Amino acid sequence: MKLILLGAPGSGKGTQAVVLAKNFKIRKISLGDILREEVKKDSELGRKVKQYMEQGVLVPDEVVGAVIEENIKDEGFVLDGYPRNLAQAENLQKIFERKHIQITAVVYLDVTTETVVKRLSGRRICPQCGANFHITNMPPKVEGVCDACGSKLIQRKDDNPEVIEKRIEVFEAESAPLKDYYQKEDNLLVVDANKDAQEVFMDISSLLKNG
Numbered sequence: 001m002k003l004i005l006l007g008a009p010g011s012g013k014g015t016q017a018v019v020l021a022k023n024f025k026i027r028k029i030s031l032g033d034i035l036r037e038e039v040k041k042d043s044e045l046g047r048k049v050k051q052y053m054e055q056g057v058l059v060p061d062e063v064v065g066a067v068i069e070e071n072i073k074d075e076g077f078v079l080d081g082y083p084r085n086l087a088q089a090e091n092l093q094k095i096f097e098r099k100h101i102q103i104t105a106v107v108y109l110d111v112t113t114e115t116v117v118k119r120l121s122g123r124r125i126c127p128q129c130g131a132n133f134h135i136t137n138m139p140p141k142v143e144g145v146c147d148a149c150g151s152k153l154i155q156r157k158d159d160n161p162e163v164i165e166k167r168i169e170v171f172e173a174e175s176a177p178l179k180d181y182y183q184k185e186d187n188l189l190v191v192d193a194n195k196d197a198q199e200v201f202m203d204i205s206s207l208l209k210n211g
């Protein structure tokens with residue numbers, strides 16, 4: 001199973017990537033997580049991408065393209081966070097051709113702006129293992145503590161009102177056209193992602209089974 005997840009920030013790509021990876025025993029490739037890890041390590045790549053991420057704008061295509069090329073192999077995966085514009089989609093197509101990869105489906109998580117704002121402002125993440133929570137929709141068992149590894153949860157730096165607004169703007173301008181791009185390729189599955197995470201996962205699973 002080889003999947004691409006598309007959707008606005010806060011559409012649940014990260015959450016669904018975790019569940020899909022676990023259920024279908026495939027690798028999760030989450031570009032945002034990979035980049036956040038590099039920023040945390042203060043690596044050369046991390047220093048290159050930090051400012052863009054904090055401002056909620058896209059990191060230059062050639063920088064993220066190299067990261068993706070390195071991470072994609074001909075084995076099951078769910079790709080979260082790439083592509084985010086048409087140039088990246090074309091680059092991904094070339095990577096797939098070079099590596100003889102056939103994609104199973106592109107899943108588009110469709111959400112309203114209202115859902116996005118609610119989700120992002122209540123989101124909490126684990127800085128240690130990357131697990132995602134939400135203060136009301138997906139609260140951890142113990143407030144402020146990661147269920148998976150016990151670390152203290154934090155709010156992402158880019159989940160503040162100004163940067164949220166910028167990220168939505170960037171999504172509308174650069175990423176939204178990807179829906180049409182993949183619709184033409186005929187393997188696009190559109191899911192109503194305003195529902196809770198479990199329901200969205202069930203909808204994705206049944207669409208994958210029934211096409």
Ligand code: AMP
Nearest residue numbers: 031032052053057058059064081082084
């Ligand atoms: P995410 O965790 O997917 O919301 O990504 C967080 C931030 O990482 C984005 O706001 C961008 O600054 C950067 N980023 C993630 N994926 C990409 C991408 N495909 N192209 C450019 N920048 C990206």
